[in-house]
Amino acid sequence: GQIVPDRSLLKTPEQIEMIKKSAALNTAVLDHVAAHIHAGMSTAEIDKLVYDFTTEHGGIPAPLNYEGFPKSVCTSINNVICHGIPSEHEILIDGDIINVDVSTILNGYFSDASRMFTIGEVSPEAERIVRVTKECVELGLKAAKPWGHLGDIAYAINSHAQENGYSVVEEIGGHGIGLEFHEEPFVSYVTPKGSEMVLVPGMMFTIEPMINQGSPEFYVDEDNGWTVYTDDDGLSAQIEYMVLIKEDGVEDLQKNTENLPQATPFFAYSGIKKDYRKGQFLFR
Ligand code: MF3
Numbered sequence: 001g002q003i004v005p006d007r008s009l010l011k012t013p014e015q016i017e018m019i020k021k022s023a024a025l026n027t028a029v030l031d032h033v034a035a036h037i038h039a040g041m042s043t044a045e046i047d048k049l050v051y052d053f054t055t056e057h058g059g060i061p062a063p064l065n066y067e068g069f070p071k072s073v074c075t076s077i078n079n080v081i082c083h084g085i086p087s088e089h090e091i092l093i094d095g096d097i098i099n100v101d102v103s104t105i106l107n108g109y110f111s112d113a114s115r116m117f118t119i120g121e122v123s124p125e126a127e128r129i130v131r132v133t134k135e136c137v138e139l140g141l142k143a144a145k146p147w148g149h150l151g152d153i154a155y156a157i158n159s160h161a162q163e164n165g166y167s168v169v170e171e172i173g174g175h176g177i178g179l180e181f182h183e184e185p186f187v188s189y190v191t192p193k194g195s196e197m198v199l200v201p202g203m204m205f206t207i208e209p210m211i212n213q214g215s216p217e218f219y220v221d222e223d224n225g226w227t228v229y230t231d232d233d234g235l236s237a238q239i240e241y242m243v244l245i246k247e248d249g250v251e252d253l254q255k256n257t258e259n260l261p262q263a264t265p266f267f268a269y270s271g272i273k274k275d276y277r278k279g280q281f282l283f284r
Pocket residue numbers: 062063064066069074083101103112113175208240
């Protein structure tokens with residue numbers, strides 16, 4: 001009993017080219033946020049950075065109006081697990097950790113990735129959950145092999161989280177991506193090694209575990225229907241990669257820097273001029 005992907009989940013070389021262009025713009029948007037995020041700004045300002053940069057480069061922010069989501073990006077601070085809605089009333093302060101989750105449509109093709117940022121001086125425990133989350137995603141990526149299983153990725157992530165005293169959210173996971181925002185399969189990060197779908201060349205999906213400091217339980221904001229909070233108010237961190245399974249390995253499209261959009265001054269100093277980034281960002 002192996003679970004194998006439907007043919008429709010395997011991307012053609014032409015589709016892969018187009019999705020990679022979308023992913024390159026998505027990465028550029030994240031770089032743009034990284035260059036401008038700082039204490040004292042509102043999450044609505046992050047939303048504007050994302051909307052303006054994406055549309056200036058011919059893209060559409062995928063979250064905007066997606067099933068009623070009202071903004072262009074998800075911004076999830078501290079005890080927010082995911083799907084935080086940017087607001088002019090929410091100001092970044094020293095000590096915050098924030099996930100910025102960017103998704104882009106370019107010429108009809110979808111991409112999706114997220115990073116954690118630390119704002120100013122953060123507590124050792126906040127720093128640790130961000131670092132371990134990055135390690136979890138990297139270990140998940142390493143465990144992904146053509147003809148392996150989705151569960152291999154989950155096992156690598158869940159074991160490392162647990163070894164560090166953290167828990168992994170169960171009911172929210174990753175997804176196929178490319179021709180649609182959310183495609184099959186659902187990607188769990190708590191399933192056993194060797195279980196779940198076989199990783200067939202041509203598949204594309206996200207690795208985006210949500211790592212909680214305390215319990216993995218959560219609740220959803222009743223008023224907006226989106227924002228997901230830790231049940232125990234503990235910290236939560238998430239990093240999202242978008243991967244392509246190939247015959248000879250796995251490509252992380254979030255790190256793709258081919259075909260980056262050109263001709264904005266931002267690229268001249270991206271990641272180089274340290275003082276330009278008032279907020280620090282970790283683990284590019
Ligand atoms: N990476 C997130 C996800 O796949 C992006 C959510 S955008 C939203 O769930 F619009 F759905 F909130």
